[in-house]
Amino acid sequence: MEHNRPAVSVIIPVYMVEDYLRECLDSAVKQTLSNIEIICVDDGSPDSSAQIVEEYASKHSTVRLIRKENGGQSSARNMGLDVARGEYVYFLDSDDYLDLNTLEELYTRAEADKLDILCFNCVPFFESDKIKNDNQNFIDYYDRKGDYSGIHSGPVMFSKMRPNREFFASVCLQLIRRELIESACLRFFEGIIHEDNLFSFQCMMLAQRVSYVRKSYYHRRVRGESTMTASQSMKNVQGYIVAYAEMIAFMRNRQLEPEVAEHVSEYLFNSIFGNARRIFYSLDIPSEQAVLDKGDFCAAHFLDMIKRSGETEFERSYIKSENASLRSRLKTVEDEYRTSVAYRVGNVLTFVPRMAVLAVRGVKRHGLSYGLRAMKLRAKQKLGGSAPLVSIIMPVYNVEEFLEQGLDTLLQQTLKRIEIICVDDGSTDRSLEILNEYAARDSRVKVFTQQNQYAGAARNLGLSHAKGEYVVFLDSDDFFAKGLAEQAYTAAKLADADIVLYGAKHYNNKTGEYKDAKWLLNTAIAPKKQPFSYKDCPEHIFRITSPCPWTKMFRREFVEKSGLQFQHTQNSNDLFFTLSALAM
Known part of the structure; x- marks a missing residue:
């Protein structure tokens, strides 16, 4: 594990739980695993919840308070994920609590077996006898009885648990490797309830190594107004x-x-x-x-x-x-x-x-x-034929050290109807050899060559061969998140947009850490309406996004009709293309 990196990030969404919060926080700060961070996201609580967290933060260096306007539990968890640094993440609801040895035992097991997800059980407790009598089905509901020993892929573990109705969607019953979440750009769906069902399902379907420990570490409070006992609506x-x-x-x-x-x-x-x-x-x-x-x-x-x-x-x-x-x-x-x-x-x-x-x-x-x-x-994405929906254009020059990582993330895109156009710009290392190896393995990879004329000319050559409805650009020493093409294409089509803007993060090859690069996309000054044009924000259209072409998806017809081309210069060959596109 990287130096100074927490073993586990505990993410606690907080909203109007002043009566229960201390019991929850006590169980977190007293964990026998000391190398943790406890991220409490106050979701605009009107009671004293935030003040209680502040009190704990003043006494415990592991506790951190983040305040935000009310947006629901999903948005609070997402904000916690955005700042989490732990090798694993654990989601704790603010009216529940953990056994004090929970994280130590779970992390030790997960780290030893290199797990993506480690599942465990829960014991409920009831605020009153009436609530207990009204919810008899919850008494042993979360105590799995099946045999789920061993290490399995997520889909296989799901198929073992589901016939017994013992696949539980609650994220509070899972320790999850953070890289699993970040590599797939997963976040909780905001604005709905039952968001756990979706998030847990996605994580399980992506996981390669999942295991289960039959022990009830988690104590879930059942109270009259909580989600699982509320009147159906x-x-x-x-x-x-x-x-x-x-x-x-x-x-x-x-x-x-x-x-x-x-x-x-x-x-x-x-x-x-x-x-x-x-x-x-x-x-x-x-x-x-x-x-x-x-x-x-x-x-x-x-x-x-x-x-x-x-x-x-x-x-x-x-x-x-x-x-x-x-x-x-x-x-x-x-x-x-x-x-x-x-x-x-x-x-x-x-x-x-x-x-x-x-x-x-x-x-x-x-x-x-x-x-x-x-x-x-x-x-259309599923049934509409074999023609590519998105053309990914990559100029390549002497990047043998990084090229395979970038190509792998392209072949793993969740949108399968893509073409990957690689233009070798006269490389003198093994770059062209690597490209040809990938082209031989996957017909979506197309390789073109030119004498060294720099990235702008290489992108233009790629554009001349593109057949996709939309085009994106990737530098050959960078890589895409696996869901980028699908998410950007979906956004483009739903908004009927000529350009889709998205952000990026810096990646440190030595430490494996990601850092925000907020200058690449400033959503704070972007117009609220979607889609928008420069006419909606002429004074700062160029401040919303950077001139980099690799943080944008372009409609190919728009590019061709506008006559946009990259300049044949060694440096800054993308400025004219991207800034002109934004101003049209």
């Missing part, structure tokens, strides 16, 4: 629907063994979607209508659910209702559904109808009204 329905749609999008084109894929399919439809259906039918009619009025997003998903499960109550209640506009809206979705195909190709999990697949990453900005356009975008 519209937010529950919406949360499950978003989680369902995001899980489907996440699993698209991921290779799984047939048995594992079957368990994943069953979990998504019967558990996640099934919960949405069960809660939806428990609501009164006005509440049901309110869910549907959120937009085609909900309507399409519920119609898909009913068609797949063979039920007709939804149609009787709504399609045949007196609400003509709603009936018309659902009929449109139904017609689209009937032209869809539910299918599975080989052992690739692609089992859902095209109309059920949604790009919902904009919920926190746009609400739930993404509608049919977003669904069709997901369908």
Whole structure:
């Protein structure tokens, strides 16, 4: 482990828990593992919660308080992740507590076995006898009974736990390697409840080494107003629907063994979607209508659910209702559904109808009204043929030391319909040989050569061969996060944008540490509306982003019609291209 790096980052979202917080913090600061950091993110608490954390921070150097405006538990956890430095991360809810030896025992086991995730159990405790009597099913709910010994990949461990209904989504019951989260750019989905379902599922599907210890380290408080005992509401329905749609999008084109894929399919439809259906039918009619009025997003998903499960109550209640506009809206979705195909190709999990697949990453900005356009975008990414959606252009010159890392991250992109155009600029080392090796292994890699004319000319040559709808640029000594192409392309299509801006981090090859590079993307001064142009912020359009081409995705048609080219100079050959594009 790197020098001075915490073994574990404990992330505690804090909101209005003054009555319980001290018990939680005591269990954290008294851990027998001393090499930890405790990151408490106060989510705009109106009570004395933040003051209590400050008190602990003044006495314990491991405790850190971060304040933010109220944005929900997901946003608080995400802020904690953004500053976490530990080798592993652990999420602790602020009204619960841990056994004092928890982190030492978990970290020792995880480090010894080089685990990505270590799962464990929980024992609930109840605020009153009445609450206990009302929640008898929670008494031993989190005590797994199955045999999950050994080390397995995440999907295999999932397939072992799921048949026994012992895959628990709570992130409080997992110690997770931070690199697993950061390498996939994972964060909690903001603006919904049941965010744990999505985050835990994504982590498990990505993990290579997962193990389980049958011990109940975690003590979960069951109180009347907590999430798991609250009355079922519209937010529950919406949360499950978003989680369902995001899980489907996440699993698209991921290779799984047939048995594992079957368990994943069953979990998504019967558990996640099934919960949405069960809660939806428990609501009164006005509440049901309110869910549907959120937009085609909900309507399409519920119609898909009913068609797949063979039920007709939804149609009787709504399609045949007196609400003509709603009936018309659902009929449109139904017609689209009937032209869809539910299918599975080989052992690739692609089992859902095209109309059920949604790009919902904009919920926190746009609400739930993404509608049919977003669904069709997901369908295009999956079913629309073999032509590349994104061309990744990489100028290459004497970078044999770093080249393979960059190429590996491109081949691992979650968006598979890409082409990787590598232009060797007269390298004198093994760079061209490495490129040809990768091209022989993967047909998406295309290699072109030129005499040494610098990166600008190499990018222009790459552009002349590009066939993707959008293009991105990567310097050959850098690398992309695995989800970059998919996330940027989705954002571009949903906003119908010519350019998508994104940030980057500095990476230290010696220490393996990442550092923020906030100058590459200044969201604080960007217009709130999406998309925007220089006319919306003429005084600082060039301050929002840097001139670097590798923090932007461009629509290829826009580049070609604008006649944009990189300059044939050794240095600063990207200034004219990027600044001109931003000003158009």
